[in-house]
Amino acid sequence: MSTDNTNRPDQYSVDETSNAFLRSSETNVSPRETLSVSSAQPIADAKIRLLSWLGLGALFVVALVVIFILPSIVEKYELPLAPRLDPTEIIVTTPSVPPLSISPFQEAQISKSRREAQDKLATLLENQSRLQQVNVEQWAEQSYLDSVGAAAAGDDFYRVQNFVEATLAYSRAGEQMRQLIDTIPNVLNEQVSLGKSAIDENRSSDAISHFSLALLLLDSEFEGLESLELQMSPELGLQRAKVMDEVVELIDSADQLYRSEQFESAVTLFREALALDSYNDDAQKGLKAVEFAIKEHEFALIMSEGYRLLTAGKPSEAIEKFRLAGELGINGNEAEMAIAQTENAIASSDIRRLRVDAEAAAQQELWIETSNFYKLALAIDSNLSFAIKGLDYATKRARLDELLIAALDNPERLAEGSVYDETMEIYMIGRAVEGAGPRLLEMLDKLETTLEQSQIPIEVIFRSNNLTEVTLQRTEVFGSFTEISKGLKPGRYVAVGKRVGYRDVREEFTVGFEMTPEIVVVRCDEPINALRR
Structure with a gap:
């Protein structure tokens, strides 16, 4: 701060008065003038003493402010690049500032500038602390040193109380550090990418370095890190890097x-x-x-x-x-091909065997067995023509055998005209078979005899009480009689007797086939009233 006398009006007036006072004592004056000067001297002396006391009081107040108040303010904003001034040094330097040289308005402006510089300094120090926690020198050394240099320039301005320039310098340094903080998400991504490349290239030390820094950045909880989609988890990358060798x-x-x-x-x-x-x-x-x-x-x-x-x-x-x-x-194709070839060989062998078995069964006229052999062959290969034709023929012959056997086992049914006609048709089909075997011919001969016998009437004697109306179902009404004889074709018959007031009777019997009864009795002898009692 300037110490020019032009900025100190009070001191200048005191000195001038004293000089005037000395010049007047050395000049020849008259007694009247001497008396005037002598009477004015006590007044001048009083003014000088008053001004001196005021100056001493002002110096005392300034000293108190410097000693007790200023340290508590400066202590809160320690300079980052230079040690804080010792209070005794501050006390020594302050007396050089004239006590009444700065007006209250100027002092307020200086205080405001100082506070602004201290506020910028506080922000700067906070950003610096956050950057140091994430090893900023490792990933942005030059940019960080540039911001530190700007802060050091602010310190220089602050020491000479040029707070305006100090504020600007601190602001630049703080902004540079804030910009470094804003790049942390990109730095994190870059470190993960570099770490992954180092792992891929088997550079364990580089991978450890990159992932350690990435993990430090991720754990710092800076804004915007949670939403990042990283190529690899830094923690996982660090674990892999540590065991890489x-x-x-x-x-x-x-x-x-x-x-x-x-x-x-x-x-x-x-x-x-x-x-x-x-x-x-x-x-x-x-x-x-x-x-x-x-x-x-x-x-x-x-x-x-x-x-x-x-x-x-x-x-x-x-x-x-x-x-x-x-x-x-x-090699699934190779295994499947071997299986297919073997299955084909087996199939060919099985088909040949089944064909032989089917032909043997056909020679014995065992048509159901023959059909089964052909079905097994077609299950192996559904396009076998011999099996298709053989199965069709064997199925028809098996059905013919089934019908012939049914006709021979139930000859009594031939008494019915429709049954007789159907059986005769079956007989004719059998006779039309070419190359019929002995088994078929035997069944046809038996059926022929049965058919012939079924058309020859056999006398059957019926006996009743001449009070019962007798009917031979689906054949003839006999009426009431005591005894009659009727010629009936072989077959199964039913005779029904009815009499008013008596219970109906029903007699079933078979004619022919060595089952013809000697006498068929049909009469109603049991009264209905007797049943009710």
Whole structure:
């Protein structure tokens, strides 16, 4: 601050009065003038003493402010780049400032500028502290040093109480540090990317450095970090980086074992590597390659055993081996082709056997068995023409046998005209069969005899009480009689007797086929009233 006398009007007036007073004592004056001067001297002396006391009081007040009030203000805003001035040094330097040289308005402006500088300094110090917590020198050394240089310039202005320039310098430094804080999300992304590249290139120390810094940045909880989508978790990356050297060593050893076809040992080392770092691509690929080699070796052994069984005439067992090889999940086409070839060979053999069995059954006229053999052949290959034709013929012959047997087992039904006609048609169909075998001819001969006999009437004697109305169902009404004789064709008959007041009677009997009764009695003898009692 300037100490020019032009800025000190009070001091200037006191000195001028004293000089005037000294000049007057050295000049020749008259007694009257001397008396005037002598009477004015006490007044001047009183003014000088008053001004001196006022000056001393002002100095005392300034000293109190400097000693007790100013340290408490400055203590809150410690300068970042220079040690705080000792209070005794402040006391020594302040007396050089004239006590009454600054007006209250100027003092208020200076105080306002000082507060503004201190506010900017506080913001600057807060940003600096946050940046130092995340090792700013590691990722933005030059930019940070530039902001520190701007802050140091502010300190220089502050020391000479040029608070306006100090405020500007602190503001620039604080803004530079704020901009560094704003770049932290990008820095975090960059560090993760660099760490991932270092892992891919097996540079463990670089990976540890990048992921450690990324983890530090992520844990700092700066704004905007939570919403970031990182390529890799910094914590996971750091874990992988710490075990990288051991993992690489295991992978190298496993590769050597794989090349020397020591597959089991190679699998063990690859799995140990993945236990340390389950995300390692080289370990994953290596393990898959070794496991595939093991399966290929096992596949070859199983297929060889299958072909050996096939050569030994054990196709079913061979197929089981081929299927087992296919379940390994490799070379599936080869296993499926072997199975298909073996199944075709088996099918061809089975078809030949079934055809022979079907033809043998047909020679014996066992048509149901013949049909079953052809069905089995068609289940193997539905396009076999011989089996299609054979099944059709065998099915028809089996149906003819079924009808012939039914007619022979129920000859009594031939008494009915419709049944007789149907049976005669079946008989004619049988006779039309070419190359009929002995079994068919035998059944046809028996049926022929049965048909002939079924048309020859046989005398049957009926006996009643001459009070009962007798009817032969679907044949004839006999009326009431005591005894009559009727000629009936062989078959099954039903005679019904009715009499008023008596219970109806029903007599079933068969004519012919050695079952003709000697006498058929049809009479109603049981009164209805007697039943009710």
